[in-house]
Amino acid sequence: MRIATRFVSRTAASSMVVAALALAGIQAAGQTASAAPQEASSVVTCTTANTKVTVAEVSRPINHLLLKATNTGTKPCYAYSAPFLRAGADAQAPLPWADETTPQAVLVLEPGQSAYAGITTYSPDGEGGGKEKTLGVIFANKQGNATNTEKTLKLPNGGVFFNSAATVTYWQDNAADALSW
Structure with missing residues (x-):
């Protein structure tokens, strides 16, 4: 039972890391997208x-x-x-x-x-x-x-x-x- 829990825990941890990276990527993309209009608005x-x-x-x-x-x-x-x-x-x-x-x-x-x-x-x-x-x-x-x-x-x-x-x-x-x- 302990092996199964450990396997599930690692899988859950990997999923959380992937989710965190994906969220960071979305936030970074959002920052890039908002920077573009600011740059365009300077013209x-x-x-x-x-x-x-x-x-x-x-x-x-x-x-x-x-x-x-x-x-x-x-x-x-x-x-x-x-x-x-x-x-x-x-x-x-x-x-x-x-x-x-x-x-x-x-x-x-x-x-x-x-x-x-x-x-x-x-x-x-x-x-x-x-x-x-x-x-x-x-x-x-x-x-x-x-x-x-x-x-x-x-x-x-x-x-x-x-x-x-x-x-x-x-x-x-x-x-x-x-x-x-």
């Missing part, structure tokens, strides 16, 4: 509050502007989708996004890094239009909606002509890609 959305935005005329291609967004914050930020742009103070709708420029991944801007968007201001195929003096810039959030703050920039040369063919690219990691479409 914020790029907005006008943490990003400096400038617009410049480019020599090539013609009828284009280059929008540059530089992370001025202390944390990395996501430059989601494309900027919402309002050409002129009276614009009722943002410029459409050029879907063919959709990048493979969301850009993450470390502090000091920049993202770029190319703006086609007009095309002979477009209709109407006029010379606009300002460009309103609003960043997109993760869901593709506009964030709540607009930055108004003065356009070069006292104004730029826009017509119905005007579009903007998605954010790119370099100026050449933003202007190559």
Whole structure:
């Protein structure tokens, strides 16, 4: 009888050790899983509050502007989708996004890094239009909606002509890609 008890005791002890290790593994996995969201939450959305935005005329291609967004914050930020742009103070709708420029991944801007968007201001195929003096810039959030703050920039040369063919690219990691479409 004593041999059977000893055997059962060892089996029970082994089971308790396995259970304790399994519990420790689950707890460790839980700690790892909770650490990941904390790490991910350290990256914020790029907005006008943490990003400096400038617009410049480019020599090539013609009828284009280059929008540059530089992370001025202390944390990395996501430059989601494309900027919402309002050409002129009276614009009722943002410029459409050029879907063919959709990048493979969301850009993450470390502090000091920049993202770029190319703006086609007009095309002979477009209709109407006029010379606009300002460009309103609003960043997109993760869901593709506009964030709540607009930055108004003065356009070069006292104004730029826009017509119905005007579009903007998605954010790119370099100026050449933003202007190559």
